[in-house]
Amino acid sequence: VEVNAIKLSRDAELDIEEEVSGDLLVKIRSSLAKRATGYPARLLFDPTMPKEVLRAIKQKTGIEDEELVEGSRYHNFRDFFGFPSFGRTDLLNPAWPELPHPTLPRTGPLLPAVARRDHLLHPPYQSFDAVPRLLREAAADPQVSSIAITLYRVAPKSAVAKALLKAVKNGKQVTAVVELKARFDEESNMHWAEKLQRAGAHVIFTPAELKCHAKLLLITRREGDGAALHRYAYLSTGNFNEATAGLYADHALFTANAEIAAEVDQVFRYFQTGEEPAHLQHLLVAPFTLRKQLLKLIAAEAAQARKGKEAYIILKLNALEDLGMIAALYEASQAGVRIELLIRGIGSLVPGQPALSEHITQRGLLDRYLEHARIYVFANGGAEKVYLSSADWMSRNLDRRVEVAFPLLDESLRAEVRHLLDLERADNVKARDFDNHLLLSAEGEPLVRAQEAEYQYLKKLAGRRRAQK
Known part of the structure; x- marks a missing residue:
C-alpha cells in the first residue's frame, strides 16, 4: 500500500463586483458559501506519486499541467503549529515570557x-x-x-x-x-x-x-x-x-x-x-497623501546626495512591488543615496546592479515570530524621520487601501525603534539576502540573532526603567 499527499488550492477570491449594489454583508456571505467549491487553481503533489494516480487526480479535478506544482512528502505546513515535541525539549524554542511594559502601569488606569x-x-x-x-x-x-x-x-x-x-x-x-x-x-x-x-x-x-x-x-x-x-x-x-x-x-x-x-x-x-483628510502635518494617509509624501521624502534624500551630503533610506516592509516607488528608489540610488531594504516577502527591486541600484542592499528575516511591522527611515539632513506604518509599498496599499504611516515624534521612542531595527540589520543567524542565501557570520564574528537580541534589549529596558521608579 502506498500513501501520497496532495494539496488542492481553490480560487478563494470573493465574487464581489467593483460597484456593489445591495447589501454587502449578504453578498460576502453568499460568496463565502461558494469558496469551498471554488475553481481548482493549483495542485501540490508528492513527486513519488505513481503517474497513473496523478493522471486520475488531474482528470477528476480538471487541473492542467501548468497548474501542477511538485512538492514533497508533506504539504500542510499549518499542522506544524501543533507538532508534537516527543519529549525533545532541547529542540524547542526557549520560553520567552511576555515582558512587563517599561512605562505603562501593570495595574490601574492607563x-x-x-x-x-x-x-x-x-x-x-x-x-x-x-x-x-x-x-x-x-x-x-x-x-x-x-x-x-x-x-x-x-x-x-x-x-x-x-x-x-x-x-x-x-x-x-x-x-x-x-x-x-x-x-x-x-x-x-x-x-x-x-x-x-x-x-x-x-x-x-x-x-x-x-x-x-x-x-x-x-x-x-x-x-x-x-x-x-x-x-x-x-x-x-x-x-x-x-x-x-x-x-x-x-x-x-x-x-x-x-x-x-x-x-x-x-x-x-x-x-x-466621505470628507477626505486635509492639511495633514504628521500622518501619511493612503490613498490620499501617502504615495506623494513618500516620493517627496525619497526625492529630498536624492537632492541631499547630489550636494554631497549624507543621505540614506532604510525600509522594512513585507513587500516592495509598486513600479513607481521602485523607480524612485533606483533614481535615488543613482544620485548616491544609500538604501537598505529589509523585506520579508515580495521584492521586485533588484539591488546591487551597476549604474542602477549599486547603492541598494536587501535582506530579509525569517525567525520565530513573523516580522510584520513596516518602518520607513529617512536621513532628512541629520534630523532623522522614523515612520511606522500598516502599508507595504505595493500598488494596492498605496492606491486602493486606507493606510496610515505615523511618525515617532518622541526622541527616546525613535531611538528605541532604531535600536530594534539596527539589530535586524545586523542579524547573521536568521537573515537572508535577495537571492535567498543565508547571511551567516564570518569566522570570529559574534552571532546576532535579532529576535533574541530584541527580547533581551526590551527585557533590560523594562528592568532599568522599573528600577528608576
Whole structure:
C-alpha cells in the first residue's frame, strides 16, 4: 500500500463586483458559501506519486499541467503549529515570557499614563493585553464619550470586540470601521460586526473597491472644569487581534498628542462622511497623501546626495512591488543615496546592479515570530524621520487601501525603534539576502540573532526603567 499527499488550492477570491449594489454583508456571505467549491487553481503533489494516480487526480479535478506544482512528502505546513515535541525539549524554542511594559502601569488606569507621555508597545515581546485593557477602561469611564476603531482581522474570541460591546452598553458612542474583505477572516469579522450592530454601535463597512488596512483607535474624553474634549489615540502596524499578536512582531504607539489625534479623527471622519483628510502635518494617509509624501521624502534624500551630503533610506516592509516607488528608489540610488531594504516577502527591486541600484542592499528575516511591522527611515539632513506604518509599498496599499504611516515624534521612542531595527540589520543567524542565501557570520564574528537580541534589549529596558521608579 502506498500513501501520497496532495494539496488542492481553490480560487478563494470573493465574487464581489467593483460597484456593489445591495447589501454587502449578504453578498460576502453568499460568496463565502461558494469558496469551498471554488475553481481548482493549483495542485501540490508528492513527486513519488505513481503517474497513473496523478493522471486520475488531474482528470477528476480538471487541473492542467501548468497548474501542477511538485512538492514533497508533506504539504500542510499549518499542522506544524501543533507538532508534537516527543519529549525533545532541547529542540524547542526557549520560553520567552511576555515582558512587563517599561512605562505603562501593570495595574490601574492607563489613560493618565498616556496623557503624560507617548508609549510604544512591541508585541509579542510585550503583552498585547494593554489594548483590550485600555478599551475596558474607556468603556467603564463615565468621562469617555466616544470610541472609534478600525477592525481588519478580528479574533474569533475577541477581547477587543467584547470591550466595545461593553462600551455600547455603557452608553458610549462606538464607531467601528469593519473590513469585511480581509481574506479568510471574513466570517469572524461579519460575526462581530453583526453583534456590534445589534448592540447599537455605528458599524461602517468599506466599499468593495477600497479596503481599510490602517490600525487606528481613538478615544474621546471630557476632562477639566470646562469639560473640554481630549483625544487619546492608538496607532499600530498590527491588527486588533489577540491571536496574531502572539505570533506577529509589530509596533504600536499610544499617544495623547493633540495634533496626531486630530488627524486620526480626520481618517474616521472620512469613513463617516466621505470628507477626505486635509492639511495633514504628521500622518501619511493612503490613498490620499501617502504615495506623494513618500516620493517627496525619497526625492529630498536624492537632492541631499547630489550636494554631497549624507543621505540614506532604510525600509522594512513585507513587500516592495509598486513600479513607481521602485523607480524612485533606483533614481535615488543613482544620485548616491544609500538604501537598505529589509523585506520579508515580495521584492521586485533588484539591488546591487551597476549604474542602477549599486547603492541598494536587501535582506530579509525569517525567525520565530513573523516580522510584520513596516518602518520607513529617512536621513532628512541629520534630523532623522522614523515612520511606522500598516502599508507595504505595493500598488494596492498605496492606491486602493486606507493606510496610515505615523511618525515617532518622541526622541527616546525613535531611538528605541532604531535600536530594534539596527539589530535586524545586523542579524547573521536568521537573515537572508535577495537571492535567498543565508547571511551567516564570518569566522570570529559574534552571532546576532535579532529576535533574541530584541527580547533581551526590551527585557533590560523594562528592568532599568522599573528600577528608576
